[in-house]
Amino acid sequence: xxxxxxxxxxxxxxxxxxxxxxxxxxxxxxxxxxxxxxxxxxxxxxxxxxxxxxxxxxxxxxxxxxxxxxxxxxxxxxxxxxxxxxxxxxxxxxxxxxxxxxxxxxxxxxxxxxxxxxxxxxxxxxxxxxxxxxxx
Amino acid sequence: xxxxxxxxxxxxxxxxxxxxxxxxxxxxxxxxxxxxxxxxxxxxxxxxxxxxxxxxxxxxxxxxxxxxxxxxxxxxxxxxxxxxxxxxxxxxxxxxxxxxxxxxxxxxxxxxxxxxxxxxxxxxxxxxxxxxxxxxxxxxxxxxxxxxxxxxxxxxxxxxxxxxxxxxxxxxxxxxxxxxxxxxxxxxxxxxxxxxxxxxxxxxxxxxxxxxxxxxxxxxxxxxxxxxxxxxxxxxxxxxxxxxxxxxxxxxxxxxxxxxxxxxxxxxxxxxxxxxxxxxxxxxxxxxxxxxxxxxxxxxxxxxxxxxxxxxxxxxxxxxxxxxxxxxxxxxxxxxxxxxxxxxxxxxxxxxxxxxxxxxxxxxxxxxxxxxxxxxxxxxxxxxxxxxxxxxxxxxxxxxxxxxxxxxxxxxxxxxxx
Ligand SMILES: Cc1cc2nc3c(=O)[nH]c(=O)nc-3n(C[C@H](O)[C@H](O)[C@H](O)COP(=O)(O)OP(=O)(O)OC[C@H]3O[C@@H](n4cnc5c(N)ncnc54)[C@H](O)[C@@H]3O)c2cc1C
Ligand code: SF4
Numbered sequence: 001x002x003x004x005x006x007x008x009x010x011x012x013x014x015x016x017x018x019x020x021x022x023x024x025x026x027x028x029x030x031x032x033x034x035x036x037x038x039x040x041x042x043x044x045x046x047x048x049x050x051x052x053x054x055x056x057x058x059x060x061x062x063x064x065x066x067x068x069x070x071x072x073x074x075x076x077x078x079x080x081x082x083x084x085x086x087x088x089x090x091x092x093x094x095x096x097x098x099x100x101x102x103x104x105x106x107x108x109x110x111x112x113x114x115x116x117x118x119x120x121x122x123x124x125x126x127x128x129x130x131x132x133x134x135x136x
Numbered sequence: 137x138x139x140x141x142x143x144x145x146x147x148x149x150x151x152x153x154x155x156x157x158x159x160x161x162x163x164x165x166x167x168x169x170x171x172x173x174x175x176x177x178x179x180x181x182x183x184x185x186x187x188x189x190x191x192x193x194x195x196x197x198x199x200x201x202x203x204x205x206x207x208x209x210x211x212x213x214x215x216x217x218x219x220x221x222x223x224x225x226x227x228x229x230x231x232x233x234x235x236x237x238x239x240x241x242x243x244x245x246x247x248x249x250x251x252x253x254x255x256x257x258x259x260x261x262x263x264x265x266x267x268x269x270x271x272x273x274x275x276x277x278x279x280x281x282x283x284x285x286x287x288x289x290x291x292x293x294x295x296x297x298x299x300x301x302x303x304x305x306x307x308x309x310x311x312x313x314x315x316x317x318x319x320x321x322x323x324x325x326x327x328x329x330x331x332x333x334x335x336x337x338x339x340x341x342x343x344x345x346x347x348x349x350x351x352x353x354x355x356x357x358x359x360x361x362x363x364x365x366x367x368x369x370x371x372x373x374x375x376x377x378x379x380x381x382x383x384x385x386x387x388x389x390x391x392x393x394x395x396x397x398x399x400x401x402x403x404x405x406x407x408x409x410x411x412x413x414x415x416x417x418x419x420x421x422x423x424x425x426x427x428x429x430x431x432x433x434x435x436x437x438x439x440x441x442x443x444x445x446x447x448x449x450x451x452x453x454x455x456x457x458x459x460x461x462x463x464x465x466x467x468x469x470x471x472x473x474x475x476x477x478x479x480x481x482x483x484x485x486x487x488x489x490x491x492x493x494x495x496x497x498x499x500x501x502x503x504x505x506x507x508x509x510x511x512x513x514x515x516x517x518x519x520x521x522x523x524x525x526x527x528x529x530x531x532x533x534x535x536x537x538x539x540x541x542x543x544x545x546x547x548x549x550x551x552x553x554x
Contacts, residue, residue, distance in 0.1 A: 006338050012522065013334025049339065052185045052198055053315065054287050081290040084184035084200050093343070100315055114204050132184065133200035
């Protein structure tokens with residue numbers, strides 16, 4: 001079986017050809033460096049992607065009138081309504097939709113610090129999802 | 137009216153502004169950073185994808201992480217940040233620059249400084265700039281605006297999306313819109329090759345099966361109140377194939393058709409603009425045509441990597457500090473963009489020290505040759521395995537290459553790519 005793919009490890013973007021031999025081995029050509037062969041192996045057998053997304057935030061004072069009144073109108077308007085997050089490592093590609101669905105259900109309580117774990121051991125992969133911005 | 141005085145003032149609190157201010161503060165100068173938005177960070181705050189800081193931090197960070205690391209450094213210094221404050225005019229008053237600023241909290245403020253660093257970033261080209269015919273329905277956004285709506289404000293602007301332009305912002309938004317549940321039907325590019333990085337084509341289009349139409353022009357946008365579709369026409373050998381035009385139904389169009397440095401404000405101070413970059417013309421110390429006003433980052437020329445923005449901004453800050461201490465270059469050599477070079481970021485180099493230059497090519501080529509000539513004599517050649525207009529090229533030239541210019545008046549340095 002012969003497959004063509006593009007290495008995304010670095011901006012060179014080498015065009016790779018991967019061929020599976022009879023013994024189930026993978027022969028890679030077209031790569032300008034060894035990382036290309038490793039990429040082809042991973043991409044064909046267990047593709048992974050770093051996932052970034054945003055989660056809803058819940059301000060502790062939301063709904064509390066005394067607190068809402070303390071905020072000036074302009075602060076309330078330009079206060080971000082999503083907190084950005086990313087996976088701590090590349091995540092199995094076929095499970096990305098499932099991960100996103102889980103992240104969109106989350107509500108992150110403020111304040112949150114950059115680097116805080118918003119979802120630990122996501123879908124049992126051992127990979128955490130971290131906040132990438134501090135929000136008050 | 138309130139007046140304040142600083143040694144230096146930086147306009148714009150994005151990556152460039154923060155990096156320049158840190159250099160000024162490190163040299164013991166008082167410094168104000170004036171930022172229109174309610175927080176520092178600039179465009180990085182809406183770039184929640186990863187891919188930032190590989191050079192600066194040797195890590196792949198998201199935009200907000202990169203920005204916050206800089207903001208933390210700024211907060212540890214004596215830099216005075218003014219957020220939620222817009223500069224509306226720059227005037228030259230003797231040896232001082234006077235910045236007229238407005239903010240909700242402070243009202244109108246005049247900030248006086250002896251040196252000013254411009255770091256206002258850039259804005260997106262819009263539908264008017266590229267003249268797409270058709271009606272004027274709701275649902276046409278620039279990609280960066282859509283990015284802000286989705287990533288910060290939490291609004292998804294449509295369901296069925298077509299993206300015009302294959303620059304990195306458009307590609308990143310194709311993935312983002314897919315990840316928030318939209319269907320992206322196509323990315324349409326007028327050129328025969330994509331303007332974004334190959335890795336973004338793979339990660340942002342191929343992963344989602346989004347077709348990329350190269351050499352295709354958007355010839356119409358349909359819809360009365362809301363976008364109903366776009367008409368796409370192939371280009372073959374430079375001619376529009378009107379009989380092969382087709383329609384893609386959609387309710388949202390995102391435009392990713394280039395960025396323009398934000399220089400309306402610079403013009404109020406009399407800063408001269410380079411028509412090739414739409415940014416100020418700067419000398420070997422990144423100083424504009426107005427003495428004491430420096431420029432860096434996307435306001436100077438559009439960068440593709442924040443790491444380069446930061447590198448350039450640090451130099452602008454350091455040069456501004458040197459200028460304030462009275463240092464001036466003894467001699468400068470004029471820089472000329474030669475064959476196949478669209479522009480070089482600065483118009484002069486200083487032959488007595490190292491000069492880091494950024495340039496863009498006009499061509500797409502593998503195994504290209506970059507050549508530098510001083511007064512028609514080749515002083516440097518460098519092989520480039522791949523060049524394309526969307527990837528900035530950097531180059532450092534020092535006394536070894538430039539020394540000969542010291543003997544020749546009106547020397548010219550020409551950079552070309554073959
Ligand atoms: C959508 C997008 C995706 C990108 N993706 C990547 C990537 O994956 N990797 C990477 O390395 N780089 C990426 N970049 C490039 C990089 O992030 C930017 O080039 C860099 O952050 C620009 O920094 P800057 O400080 O020059 O401009 P900006 O961040 O735009 O900062 C300019 C600031 O000036 C302020 N301002 C403007 N006018 C005024 C005024 N009159 N008064 C007061 N304040 C004012 C603005 O509010 C803004 O905050 C991306 C850029 C964009 C737009
Ligand atoms: S094979 Fe090596 S050089 Fe080619 S794209 Fe991959 S990492 Fe880069």
